[in-house]
Amino acid sequence: MFDKLDGILERYDEIMEQLNDPNVVSDQNNFRKLMKEQSDLAPIVEAYKAYKEAKQTVEDSLMILDEESDEEMRELAKEEMNEAKEQITELEEKLKILLLPKDENDDKNVVVEIRGGAGGDEAALFAAELYRMYCMYAETQHWKTEMISVNENGLGGFKEVVFMINGQGAYSKLKYESGVHRVQRIPVTESGGRIHTSTATVAIMPEAEEVDVEIDMNDCRFDVFRASGNGGQCVNTTDSAVRLTHIPTGIVISCQDEKSQLKNKDKALKVLRARLYELECQKKQDAESEARRSQIGTGDRSEKIRTYNFPQGRVTDHRIKFTSHRLDEILNGHLEEIIDNCIAADQAAKLSNMND
Known part of the structure; x- marks a missing residue:
């Protein structure tokens, strides 16, 4: 050393x-x-x-x-x-x-995808709350957020939302947020007063530059359509929305936040680049030996990572066995304690692997 x-x-x-x-x-x-x-x-x-x-x-x-x-x-x-x-x-x-090996993506901006999972309208409402939580956390870090696309459910919830967080070191902190987030509470839509369990999936992807991923435009199909939802200023009256289909992978990205078709196209390509880069990173990670991989999940969308329990005012991160009773503060963007504990646990696991 x-x-x-x-x-x-x-x-x-x-x-x-x-x-x-x-x-x-x-x-x-x-x-x-x-x-x-x-x-x-x-x-x-x-x-x-x-x-x-x-x-x-x-x-x-x-x-x-x-x-x-x-x-x-x-x-x-x-x-x-x-x-x-x-x-x-x-x-x-x-x-x-x-001296631990640094993740080459740590300094990058991130593309965040949040999707409502099991639980219908309640899952969509929870997805909207998670979106708000990350936007508020970004504010505390002096990062900027930029909406790419949103699919609302009519009750103020999001079936799916895709947005960017731009800021130094955004990926180094937010990468631990990828996975299934579970909420336990009495839904607004439930009159019987029973506690329901719903889920939302969060995917955190590092923004990829053109040098990281080269996209063959012949593999891309662009369709334009009229934007829907709250728009104004011509957003809903012109064919400005863009749907990008990447033919080799079948990835489909819709972007309608901007009133300019060109800007929507650029945003869709950013998301595609991030998704393709994530696939490459996942392949590399899968190829590594188990002994060298971190014990803290940073990319598996199917892994249940956290539960937000409203009746007990508690948030539990299952990967690191960490519980906080500051549910309201956490949902208002105060994620520092959870993220710091994830980083510490990740570092400890890496040190242990190095010693082994």
Whole structure:
């Protein structure tokens, strides 16, 4: 580990030198690439320097204890040494986590698909609540949301909604949200007062660039139609909505949020690119040995990951055995506690796999 850290420290110093070179600064593409690498390495370098300082403090304290006879000075040296030893233990764990292989998609924007599952109208209402929850969480992170398409059920619920969340590191946090979300409550549509269980499926896909996925336009069929639902300003009066069919995979994407047919076409292609990229990522993940795969699901849409229990005001994440009694706050976008616990559990599982 320390050979690797010494190499990172060396590389960091090289980058800092290059960033001060006027020739590098004038090459914007190279400059941005170096800035990104410098930003990625900075937390590791900072932690490693603090680790080396703590090690030096221990050595200095041992020297004082070996040479000093004054009791007060010896006590002070012991205290400093014990603090430094605690710091070393903490920093070793931190460095192990920082050195874990980084998901290449972590910095990307995401395409989110939410579909009502079992439970009819109640499932659609729950899907709309999940959409609102993620939009509010995005606000707390200063990310932007952008609607792509929505299929409403007439009661304020969503049979399906597709939207983008644009922001630095969006995928690194939201990737743990993919799967089946279950709600237990007395539905608005139920007069008998019985608790029902309904589900909605969430899919989180990293936005794919053209370099990630190349789409042959000959494989795509575009149909245009008149948008439906709440539109205004010509959205419902012109053939601006677009339905994209990807012939080799059978993937169909409809987009009608924009009043421009061209913009709807661009959005549909973004979603298609994300779906095709997700399929490729899934193939790679399936090809990896079980020992190297994370214990925290980050992509299986059929996995039941969380239950929102209204009678008890409780939210339980089944993958990490985590329960919170802050249901209202969570549905209002305060997902930090759940996501942080998912990240910690994922890191612990990866560290365990590395040690094995």
